[in-house]
Amino acid sequence: MADDRAGKMLATGEPRHPRAPQLIKDRDGEDRLHEECGVFGILGHPEAAAFSALGLHALQHRGQEAAGIVTYDDQQFHIERRLGLVGDNFSKPEVIGHLKGSIAAGHVRYSTTGETILRNVQPLFADLGTGGFAVAHNGNLTNGTTLRRQLVKDGSIFQSTTDTEVVLHLISRSQKRRIVERLVEALRQLEGSYAFVCVTNDMLIGARDPVGIRPLVIGRLGDAWVLASETCALDIVGAQFVREVENGEVVTITQEGGLESHRPFPMRPARPCIFEYIYFARPDSVVGGRSVYEIRKRMGAELARETPCSADVIVPIPDSGVPAAIGYAQISGVPFELGIIRNQYVGRTFIEPEQKIRALGVKLKHSANQAVVRDRRIVLIDDSIVRGTTSKKIVAMMYEAGAREVHMRIACPEIKYGDYYGIDTPDRKQLISANMNAEEIRREIGATSLAFLTVDGLYRAMGSERRDPLSPQFSDHCFTGDYPTDLTDLNGGGTGAQLSLLTEVG
Ligand code: AMP
Numbered sequence: 001m002a003d004d005r006a007g008k009m010l011a012t013g014e015p016r017h018p019r020a021p022q023l024i025k026d027r028d029g030e031d032r033l034h035e036e037c038g039v040f041g042i043l044g045h046p047e048a049a050a051f052s053a054l055g056l057h058a059l060q061h062r063g064q065e066a067a068g069i070v071t072y073d074d075q076q077f078h079i080e081r082r083l084g085l086v087g088d089n090f091s092k093p094e095v096i097g098h099l100k101g102s103i104a105a106g107h108v109r110y111s112t113t114g115e116t117i118l119r120n121v122q123p124l125f126a127d128l129g130t131g132g133f134a135v136a137h138n139g140n141l142t143n144g145t146t147l148r149r150q151l152v153k154d155g156s157i158f159q160s161t162t163d164t165e166v167v168l169h170l171i172s173r174s175q176k177r178r179i180v181e182r183l184v185e186a187l188r189q190l191e192g193s194y195a196f197v198c199v200t201n202d203m204l205i206g207a208r209d210p211v212g213i214r215p216l217v218i219g220r221l222g223d224a225w226v227l228a229s230e231t232c233a234l235d236i237v238g239a240q241f242v243r244e245v246e247n248g249e250v251v252t253i254t255q256e257g258g259l260e261s262h263r264p265f266p267m268r269p270a271r272p273c274i275f276e277y278i279y280f281a282r283p284d285s286v287v288g289g290r291s292v293y294e295i296r297k298r299m300g301a302e303l304a305r306e307t308p309c310s311a312d313v314i315v316p317i318p319d320s321g322v323p324a325a326i327g328y329a330q331i332s333g334v335p336f337e338l339g340i341i342r343n344q345y346v347g348r349t350f351i352e353p354e355q356k357i358r359a360l361g362v363k364l365k366h367s368a369n370q371a372v373v374r375d376r377r378i379v380l381i382d383d384s385i386v387r388g389t390t391s392k393k394i395v396a397m398m399y400e401a402g403a404r405e406v407h408m409r410i411a412c413p414e415i416k417y418g419d420y421y422g423i424d425t426p427d428r429k430q431l432i433s434a435n436m437n438a439e440e441i442r443r444e445i446g447a448t449s450l451a452f453l454t455v456d457g458l459y460r461a462m463g464s465e466r467r468d469p470l471s472p473q474f475s476d477h478c479f480t481g482d483y484p485t486d487l488t489d490l491n492g493g494g495t496g497a498q499l500s501l502l503t504e505v506g
Helices: 048-058 093-098 144-153 165-173 179-187 231-237 275-280 292-306 322-332 389-400 438-445 455-461 489-493 497-501
Strands: 009-011 038-043 066-072 077-083 103-109 124-128 131-138 195-199 204-208 217-221 224-228 240-244 250-254 258-262 313-316 340-342 366-368 377-382 405-410 449-452
Touching: 038 048, 038 131, 038 195, 038 204, 038 231, 048 066, 048 093, 048 103, 048 224, 048 231, 066 131, 066 195, 077 093, 077 131, 103 131, 103 195, 124 165, 131 165, 144 165, 144 489, 165 179, 179 204, 179 250, 204 224, 217 231, 224 231, 224 250, 231 240, 275 292, 292 322, 292 405, 292 455, 313 322, 322 377, 366 389, 377 389, 389 405, 389 438, 438 449
Parallel strands: 009 077, 313 377, 377 405, 405 449
Antiparallel strands: 038 103, 038 224, 066 077, 066 103, 124 131, 131 195, 195 204, 204 250, 217 224, 217 240, 250 258, 340 366
């Protein structure tokens, strides 16, 4: 929509951030597979910023390094972007008080590099010919480097190193009149995964990539509209779930016109990311009409059917293995017990201690509950093995606590392939299952036995009879190597000087 009142941005967040981000490890204080990002948007609510902060807080599991909120108050845009947790930054009255207006977009992020630069923290904002425009991105473009290189060649000056900025440049260059047409023209050039939440001075916009890799839901809160990565963010603000933004759909929402749906892409079957169910999404969220908690239990149940085990107790690795362990215990009839206790105070932005202390490793976070473990044959359940670090430490801890046998069961298949859509798995060299078979891994982690859920078992847990190899129902490339989009940058389209810059995902 044309707009003469080009938004003015007040960027008050930037100078206030001295914290050293390179010390922040992933949510468990371990250098492992990293998180994605979470997005939130709201239109038509007088406390848009406070509600966005609440929504982002509920999405904090999707990224803990930084958070940002942009609002518009009928005169100008306001932006706060901070390193650190939502609760530490956006509970302060001076921060929220500054974010005036009834329309907002927010973002929590995890960057894939060791450091986060404040100018990469989203939402990103630009003053376009059509007015102010803010974008929050969950996902990762697989042709971001290629597009960026072309844009730079054509004269664009980039402010950040995130692939999301490409979108702003593409919109800016579009010759179309209305903002939604400009956005669509930009989207047509993107490859990879995206769930976008954007705001203009009078519009909230949501968009999902053509196969819907990353999730995005629509909610209503009285007369207000909400967009969020997961339903848990609707729940926290008391919004009612309306529906998901569908794959390849763009929704524009205005106060006067309500929600309009646009379908700029040819219809394709959706392929949402199966890892949302395995690990990312919060268990109380409903993704694609399925309760994440129930699906995780079913993964555990399928695992019990596929690889039963004579044992005395089922022990989850907390918190990731808990629902699957409940499912495993229910099918096997073996009692579920808390044989590992998690220290709740190892923060999600755990600051790396001295090496000497760090060598104590997993004990900082987990401790064995001897009352359960001693002299028992235990089945240890976790949701996934990435590098094998956690399993190895925990198996050893179980033996130290007196376990007689430690049978490891993993409620997802072997992760053999990297992810380029925002999960940021380590490269294949570091994925233990890309380099060892199950027996070799068993020996490496020191378990009595080891088994993974099969791909078909995973699909059964999702409610399908089996994986359809011709048209897979989910993005499951981590297990199968079957990527849902082209990988232009990876395949050479984006090699060159800029490649090293583009290591950030949304
Ligand atoms: P690793 O120790 O490298 O084998 O990682 C496996 C552990 O990482 C399991 O306990 C998982 O719950 C957890 N995990 C899986 N995906 C992620 C992720 N994206 N970020 C952080 N931890 C993860």
